[in-house]
Amino acid sequence: MSHAPNTLSLVADIGGTNTRVALADGPKVLTETIRRYANSEFPGLESVLRKYVEDEGGVDAKAACVAVAGPVRDGRATMTNLDWTIDKTTLSRAANAETVSILNDLQAQGHALGHLEADKVRTIIPFPEASDHAAKLVIGVGTGFNAAPVFELEPGRLVAPSESGHINLPVQTEQDMRLAQYVSTAHGFPSIEDVLSGRGLERVYAFLGHEANDPRERRAADIMQACADGSDERATEAANVFTRMLGSVAGNLALIQLPFGGVYLVGGVSRAFAPYLNDFGFAQAFRDKGRFAGFMGNFGVAVIEDDYAALTGSAAHLVSLGA
Numbered sequence: 001m002s003h004a005p006n007t008l009s010l011v012a013d014i015g016g017t018n019t020r021v022a023l024a025d026g027p028k029v030l031t032e033t034i035r036r037y038a039n040s041e042f043p044g045l046e047s048v049l050r051k052y053v054e055d056e057g058g059v060d061a062k063a064a065c066v067a068v069a070g071p072v073r074d075g076r077a078t079m080t081n082l083d084w085t086i087d088k089t090t091l092s093r094a095a096n097a098e099t100v101s102i103l104n105d106l107q108a109q110g111h112a113l114g115h116l117e118a119d120k121v122r123t124i125i126p127f128p129e130a131s132d133h134a135a136k137l138v139i140g141v142g143t144g145f146n147a148a149p150v151f152e153l154e155p156g157r158l159v160a161p162s163e164s165g166h167i168n169l170p171v172q173t174e175q176d177m178r179l180a181q182y183v184s185t186a187h188g189f190p191s192i193e194d195v196l197s198g199r200g201l202e203r204v205y206a207f208l209g210h211e212a213n214d215p216r217e218r219r220a221a222d223i224m225q226a227c228a229d230g231s232d233e234r235a236t237e238a239a240n241v242f243t244r245m246l247g248s249v250a251g252n253l254a255l256i257q258l259p260f261g262g263v264y265l266v267g268g269v270s271r272a273f274a275p276y277l278n279d280f281g282f283a284q285a286f287r288d289k290g291r292f293a294g295f296m297g298n299f300g301v302a303v304i305e306d307d308y309a310a311l312t313g314s315a316a317h318l319v320s321l322g323a
Protein backbone atom coordinates (compact mmCIF):
# COMPACT_ATOMS: atom_id res chain seq x y z
CA MET A 1 0.00 0.00 0.00
CA SER A 2 1.39 3.42 -0.81
CA HIS A 3 0.12 6.71 0.61
CA ALA A 4 0.05 10.23 -0.75
CA PRO A 5 3.31 12.00 0.17
CA ASN A 6 3.70 14.25 3.20
CA THR A 7 0.27 13.89 4.77
CA LEU A 8 0.98 11.09 7.20
CA SER A 9 3.32 10.60 10.13
CA LEU A 10 5.20 7.49 11.22
CA VAL A 11 4.81 6.37 14.84
CA ALA A 12 6.44 3.52 16.76
CA ASP A 13 6.19 2.03 20.25
CA ILE A 14 9.38 0.23 21.28
CA GLY A 15 8.55 -2.14 24.16
CA GLY A 16 10.74 -4.58 26.05
CA THR A 17 10.05 -7.36 23.52
CA ASN A 18 8.20 -5.92 20.52
CA THR A 19 8.13 -2.79 18.40
CA ARG A 20 4.78 -1.69 17.00
CA VAL A 21 4.87 0.66 14.01
CA ALA A 22 2.03 2.48 12.24
CA LEU A 23 1.07 5.44 10.10
CA ALA A 24 -1.11 8.21 11.50
CA ASP A 25 -3.27 10.90 9.96
CA GLY A 26 -3.19 13.75 12.49
CA PRO A 27 -3.81 12.15 15.93
CA LYS A 28 -5.56 9.15 14.35
CA VAL A 29 -3.57 5.94 13.95
CA LEU A 30 -4.54 4.07 10.77
CA THR A 31 -5.26 0.66 12.30
CA GLU A 32 -4.79 -1.20 9.02
CA THR A 33 -1.16 0.01 8.94
CA ILE A 34 -0.18 -1.30 12.41
CA ARG A 35 2.61 -3.90 12.29
CA ARG A 36 4.47 -5.63 15.10
CA TYR A 37 8.12 -6.77 15.01
CA ALA A 38 10.15 -8.86 17.48
CA ASN A 39 13.08 -6.69 18.64
CA SER A 40 15.39 -9.72 18.90
CA GLU A 41 15.24 -10.13 15.10
CA PHE A 42 16.69 -6.66 14.37
CA PRO A 43 20.04 -4.99 15.13
CA GLY A 44 18.41 -1.60 15.75
CA LEU A 45 15.50 0.77 15.22
CA GLU A 46 16.73 1.84 11.80
CA SER A 47 16.40 -1.68 10.38
CA VAL A 48 12.92 -2.14 11.92
CA LEU A 49 11.70 1.10 10.33
CA ARG A 50 13.28 0.17 6.98
CA LYS A 51 11.48 -3.19 7.14
CA TYR A 52 8.22 -1.39 7.94
CA VAL A 53 8.61 0.98 4.98
CA GLU A 54 9.32 -2.04 2.76
CA ASP A 55 6.30 -3.98 4.16
CA GLU A 56 4.04 -0.97 3.51
CA GLY A 57 5.30 -0.70 -0.06
CA GLY A 58 6.88 2.71 0.52
CA VAL A 59 6.12 5.44 3.04
CA ASP A 60 6.73 9.16 2.72
CA ALA A 61 6.18 10.51 6.22
CA LYS A 62 6.37 14.20 7.06
CA ALA A 63 7.09 13.51 10.75
CA ALA A 64 8.05 10.61 13.00
CA CYS A 65 7.77 9.95 16.72
CA VAL A 66 8.93 6.91 18.69
CA ALA A 67 7.90 5.96 22.23
CA VAL A 68 10.65 4.07 24.05
CA ALA A 69 10.44 1.93 27.21
CA GLY A 70 13.42 3.60 28.85
CA PRO A 71 14.77 7.00 29.93
CA VAL A 72 15.20 9.73 27.28
CA ARG A 73 17.75 12.47 27.78
CA ASP A 74 18.76 15.21 25.33
CA GLY A 75 16.94 13.43 22.47
CA ARG A 76 18.65 10.11 23.12
CA ALA A 77 16.98 7.01 24.56
CA THR A 78 18.56 4.11 26.38
CA MET A 79 16.82 0.80 26.98
CA THR A 80 17.51 -1.55 29.84
CA ASN A 81 17.35 -4.82 27.91
CA LEU A 82 18.11 -3.78 24.36
CA ASP A 83 21.40 -2.66 22.84
CA TRP A 84 19.88 -0.15 20.38
CA THR A 85 20.93 3.47 19.92
CA ILE A 86 17.80 5.56 19.56
CA ASP A 87 18.47 9.22 18.85
CA LYS A 88 17.01 11.91 16.64
CA THR A 89 19.71 11.55 13.96
CA THR A 90 19.03 7.81 13.59
CA LEU A 91 15.29 8.40 13.57
CA SER A 92 15.31 11.17 10.95
CA ARG A 93 17.62 9.09 8.74
CA ALA A 94 15.45 5.97 9.09
CA ALA A 95 12.11 7.74 8.65
CA ASN A 96 13.34 10.42 6.22
CA ALA A 97 11.08 12.88 8.04
CA GLU A 98 11.44 16.62 8.69
CA THR A 99 10.13 16.62 12.25
CA VAL A 100 11.16 13.86 14.66
CA SER A 101 10.53 13.29 18.35
CA ILE A 102 11.55 10.66 20.92
CA LEU A 103 9.36 10.14 23.98
CA ASN A 104 9.45 7.81 26.95
CA ASP A 105 6.56 5.35 26.41
CA LEU A 106 4.64 6.65 29.44
CA GLN A 107 4.90 10.19 28.06
CA ALA A 108 3.30 8.86 24.87
CA GLN A 109 0.55 7.24 26.96
CA GLY A 110 -0.09 10.63 28.58
CA HIS A 111 -0.37 12.31 25.18
CA ALA A 112 -2.96 9.69 24.16
CA LEU A 113 -5.49 10.79 26.82
CA GLY A 114 -8.46 12.49 25.18
CA HIS A 115 -7.77 10.78 21.84
CA LEU A 116 -8.91 7.24 22.75
CA GLU A 117 -12.25 5.54 22.01
CA ALA A 118 -14.61 5.91 25.00
CA ASP A 119 -15.15 2.13 25.17
CA LYS A 120 -11.40 1.63 25.74
CA VAL A 121 -11.55 3.52 29.05
CA ARG A 122 -12.86 1.30 31.89
CA THR A 123 -13.75 3.10 35.10
CA ILE A 124 -12.54 1.48 38.33
CA ILE A 125 -13.20 4.35 40.77
CA PRO A 126 -15.79 6.88 39.51
CA PHE A 127 -14.46 10.28 38.47
CA PRO A 128 -15.70 13.27 40.51
CA GLU A 129 -16.36 16.57 38.67
CA ALA A 130 -13.12 18.21 37.51
CA SER A 131 -12.16 21.04 35.17
CA ASP A 132 -10.89 20.24 31.67
CA HIS A 133 -7.51 21.58 32.74
CA ALA A 134 -7.13 19.34 35.81
CA ALA A 135 -3.88 17.34 35.97
CA LYS A 136 -3.99 13.63 35.16
CA LEU A 137 -1.64 10.76 35.89
CA VAL A 138 -0.80 7.71 33.79
CA ILE A 139 0.64 4.62 35.49
CA GLY A 140 2.05 1.83 33.32
CA VAL A 141 2.22 -1.79 34.50
CA GLY A 142 3.56 -4.24 31.91
CA THR A 143 7.06 -5.61 31.37
CA GLY A 144 8.06 -2.80 33.75
CA PHE A 145 6.45 -0.08 35.86
CA ASN A 146 6.48 3.69 35.31
CA ALA A 147 4.29 6.76 35.71
CA ALA A 148 3.92 10.22 34.17
CA PRO A 149 1.82 13.22 35.22
CA VAL A 150 -0.10 15.08 32.50
CA PHE A 151 -0.48 18.87 32.79
CA GLU A 152 -2.60 21.05 30.50
CA LEU A 153 -0.65 24.33 30.17
CA GLU A 154 -1.31 27.44 28.07
CA PRO A 155 1.22 26.48 25.33
CA GLY A 156 -0.01 22.88 25.27
CA ARG A 157 0.13 19.58 27.12
CA LEU A 158 3.16 18.71 29.22
CA VAL A 159 3.73 15.06 30.13
CA ALA A 160 6.66 14.92 32.53
CA PRO A 161 8.77 11.75 32.34
CA SER A 162 9.90 9.80 35.39
CA GLU A 163 11.56 6.53 36.37
CA SER A 164 9.22 5.93 39.30
CA GLY A 165 9.26 2.14 38.91
CA HIS A 166 12.71 2.15 40.49
CA ILE A 167 11.84 3.79 43.82
CA ASN A 168 11.46 1.69 46.99
CA LEU A 169 8.44 -0.51 47.48
CA PRO A 170 6.15 0.99 50.17
CA VAL A 171 5.86 -1.15 53.30
CA GLN A 172 2.74 -0.88 55.46
CA THR A 173 1.98 -4.38 56.78
CA GLU A 174 4.07 -7.24 58.18
CA GLN A 175 3.50 -9.13 54.94
CA ASP A 176 4.72 -6.13 52.87
CA MET A 177 7.87 -6.13 54.99
CA ARG A 178 8.49 -9.83 54.37
CA LEU A 179 7.77 -9.37 50.63
CA ALA A 180 10.26 -6.46 50.45
CA GLN A 181 12.85 -8.59 52.24
CA TYR A 182 12.20 -11.50 49.90
CA VAL A 183 12.68 -9.26 46.82
CA SER A 184 15.70 -7.59 48.36
CA THR A 185 17.41 -10.91 49.06
CA ALA A 186 16.98 -11.92 45.41
CA HIS A 187 17.71 -8.57 43.76
CA GLY A 188 19.61 -6.47 46.28
CA PHE A 189 16.93 -3.75 46.36
CA PRO A 190 13.11 -3.91 46.63
CA SER A 191 11.83 -1.62 43.85
CA ILE A 192 8.19 -1.06 42.92
CA GLU A 193 8.83 -2.64 39.50
CA ASP A 194 10.16 -5.81 41.17
CA VAL A 195 6.58 -6.44 42.37
CA LEU A 196 4.32 -4.40 40.08
CA SER A 197 5.07 -5.89 36.63
CA GLY A 198 4.45 -9.20 34.84
CA ARG A 199 7.62 -10.67 36.38
CA GLY A 200 6.63 -9.05 39.68
CA LEU A 201 3.34 -10.97 39.78
CA GLU A 202 5.35 -14.18 39.26
CA ARG A 203 7.60 -13.10 42.15
CA VAL A 204 4.60 -12.52 44.45
CA TYR A 205 3.37 -16.01 43.59
CA ALA A 206 6.82 -17.45 44.38
CA PHE A 207 6.95 -15.43 47.63
CA LEU A 208 3.65 -16.97 48.81
CA GLY A 209 5.09 -20.43 48.06
CA HIS A 210 8.23 -19.55 50.02
CA GLU A 211 6.06 -18.45 52.99
CA ALA A 212 4.01 -21.66 52.81
CA ASN A 213 7.12 -23.87 52.52
CA ASP A 214 5.68 -25.17 49.26
CA PRO A 215 7.67 -23.51 46.45
CA ARG A 216 6.03 -23.39 43.03
CA GLU A 217 6.42 -21.12 40.01
CA ARG A 218 3.91 -19.96 37.39
CA ARG A 219 3.92 -17.49 34.49
CA ALA A 220 1.97 -14.24 34.88
CA ALA A 221 -0.64 -15.15 32.24
CA ASP A 222 -1.17 -18.59 33.90
CA ILE A 223 -1.63 -16.95 37.30
CA MET A 224 -4.39 -14.72 35.86
CA GLN A 225 -5.97 -17.68 34.06
CA ALA A 226 -6.02 -19.67 37.34
CA CYS A 227 -7.59 -16.63 38.99
CA ALA A 228 -10.33 -16.59 36.36
CA ASP A 229 -11.17 -20.30 36.64
CA GLY A 230 -10.59 -20.49 40.41
CA SER A 231 -8.24 -23.48 40.01
CA ASP A 232 -5.39 -22.28 42.26
CA GLU A 233 -5.97 -20.49 45.57
CA ARG A 234 -2.39 -19.25 45.62
CA ALA A 235 -2.88 -17.54 42.26
CA THR A 236 -5.92 -15.72 43.65
CA GLU A 237 -3.96 -14.72 46.76
CA ALA A 238 -1.03 -13.50 44.62
CA ALA A 239 -3.41 -11.37 42.53
CA ASN A 240 -4.92 -9.98 45.77
CA VAL A 241 -1.49 -9.04 47.17
CA PHE A 242 -0.56 -7.50 43.80
CA THR A 243 -3.83 -5.52 43.60
CA ARG A 244 -3.45 -4.05 47.09
CA MET A 245 0.16 -3.07 46.41
CA LEU A 246 -0.92 -1.45 43.14
CA GLY A 247 -3.65 0.48 44.99
CA SER A 248 -1.19 1.64 47.64
CA VAL A 249 1.44 2.77 45.09
CA ALA A 250 -1.16 4.45 42.85
CA GLY A 251 -2.46 6.31 45.93
CA ASN A 252 1.07 7.47 46.79
CA LEU A 253 1.68 8.72 43.26
CA ALA A 254 -1.71 10.48 43.27
CA LEU A 255 -0.78 12.34 46.46
CA ILE A 256 2.48 13.47 44.83
CA GLN A 257 0.90 14.68 41.55
CA LEU A 258 -2.72 15.57 42.61
CA PRO A 259 -4.36 14.28 39.41
CA PHE A 260 -7.84 15.77 39.95
CA GLY A 261 -8.48 14.87 36.29
CA GLY A 262 -7.99 11.15 37.02
CA VAL A 263 -5.51 8.31 37.29
CA TYR A 264 -5.19 6.07 34.20
CA LEU A 265 -3.68 2.58 34.46
CA VAL A 266 -2.09 1.37 31.20
CA GLY A 267 -0.04 -1.62 29.99
CA GLY A 268 -0.62 -5.33 29.51
CA VAL A 269 -0.71 -6.23 33.21
CA SER A 270 -3.14 -3.39 34.05
CA ARG A 271 -5.45 -4.69 31.33
CA ALA A 272 -5.22 -8.26 32.67
CA PHE A 273 -6.13 -7.00 36.19
CA ALA A 274 -8.98 -4.71 35.11
CA PRO A 275 -11.77 -7.25 35.85
CA TYR A 276 -10.35 -7.99 39.34
CA LEU A 277 -9.35 -4.60 40.77
CA ASN A 278 -12.73 -3.97 42.43
CA ASP A 279 -13.06 -7.42 44.02
CA PHE A 280 -9.43 -7.61 45.17
CA GLY A 281 -9.38 -4.36 47.15
CA PHE A 282 -7.76 -1.80 44.83
CA ALA A 283 -10.00 1.08 45.96
CA GLN A 284 -9.54 0.33 49.67
CA ALA A 285 -5.75 0.24 49.32
CA PHE A 286 -5.81 3.40 47.14
CA ARG A 287 -7.73 5.29 49.85
CA ASP A 288 -5.82 3.85 52.84
CA LYS A 289 -3.93 7.09 53.60
CA GLY A 290 -4.80 7.75 57.25
CA ARG A 291 -6.45 11.13 57.77
CA PHE A 292 -6.24 11.76 54.00
CA ALA A 293 -8.51 8.78 53.25
CA GLY A 294 -11.44 11.13 52.51
CA PHE A 295 -9.25 13.37 50.34
CA MET A 296 -8.46 10.36 48.10
CA GLY A 297 -12.12 10.56 46.96
CA ASN A 298 -10.95 13.44 44.71
CA PHE A 299 -9.31 11.00 42.32
CA GLY A 300 -11.08 8.78 39.78
CA VAL A 301 -9.25 5.75 38.40
CA ALA A 302 -9.66 4.04 35.02
CA VAL A 303 -7.87 1.32 33.03
CA ILE A 304 -6.98 2.06 29.40
CA GLU A 305 -7.81 -1.10 27.43
CA ASP A 306 -6.01 -0.15 24.21
CA ASP A 307 -2.78 -1.91 23.31
CA TYR A 308 -1.99 0.83 20.76
CA ALA A 309 -2.46 3.88 23.00
CA ALA A 310 1.27 4.75 22.88
CA LEU A 311 1.00 4.97 19.06
CA THR A 312 -1.99 7.30 19.35
CA GLY A 313 -0.11 9.42 21.91
CA SER A 314 2.95 9.65 19.65
CA ALA A 315 0.72 10.82 16.79
CA ALA A 316 -1.07 13.36 19.01
CA HIS A 317 2.30 14.68 20.22
CA LEU A 318 3.45 15.31 16.63
CA VAL A 319 0.23 17.26 16.01
CA SER A 320 0.95 19.38 19.10
CA LEU A 321 4.43 20.13 17.67
CA GLY A 322 2.70 21.49 14.55
CA ALA A 323 3.82 18.57 12.37
Ligand SMILES: Nc1ncnc2c1ncn2[C@@H]1O[C@H](COP(=O)(O)OP(=O)(O)OP(=O)(O)O)[C@@H](O)[C@H]1O
Binds near residue numbers: 069144
Ligand atom coordinates in the same frame (compact mmCIF):
# COMPACT_ATOMS: atom_id res chain seq x y z
N1 LIG B 1 -2.78 -12.37 30.76
C1 LIG B 1 -1.78 -11.80 31.41
N2 LIG B 1 -1.88 -11.58 32.73
C2 LIG B 1 -0.89 -10.97 33.43
N3 LIG B 1 0.26 -10.58 32.87
C3 LIG B 1 0.41 -10.78 31.57
C4 LIG B 1 -0.58 -11.39 30.78
N4 LIG B 1 -0.13 -11.45 29.50
C5 LIG B 1 1.09 -10.89 29.51
N5 LIG B 1 1.42 -10.49 30.75
C6 LIG B 1 2.64 -9.83 31.18
O1 LIG B 1 2.61 -8.52 30.64
C7 LIG B 1 3.94 -8.07 30.39
C8 LIG B 1 3.96 -7.38 29.03
O2 LIG B 1 3.26 -6.17 29.17
P1 LIG B 1 2.94 -5.22 27.93
O3 LIG B 1 2.01 -5.93 27.02
O4 LIG B 1 2.49 -3.93 28.50
O5 LIG B 1 4.32 -5.15 27.18
P2 LIG B 1 5.30 -3.95 26.97
O6 LIG B 1 5.91 -3.57 28.26
O7 LIG B 1 4.61 -2.86 26.20
O8 LIG B 1 6.42 -4.55 26.08
P3 LIG B 1 6.31 -5.63 24.95
O9 LIG B 1 5.10 -5.37 24.12
O10 LIG B 1 7.56 -5.43 24.21
O11 LIG B 1 6.27 -6.94 25.71
C9 LIG B 1 4.85 -9.29 30.52
O12 LIG B 1 5.57 -9.17 31.74
C10 LIG B 1 3.89 -10.47 30.62
O13 LIG B 1 4.35 -11.44 31.53
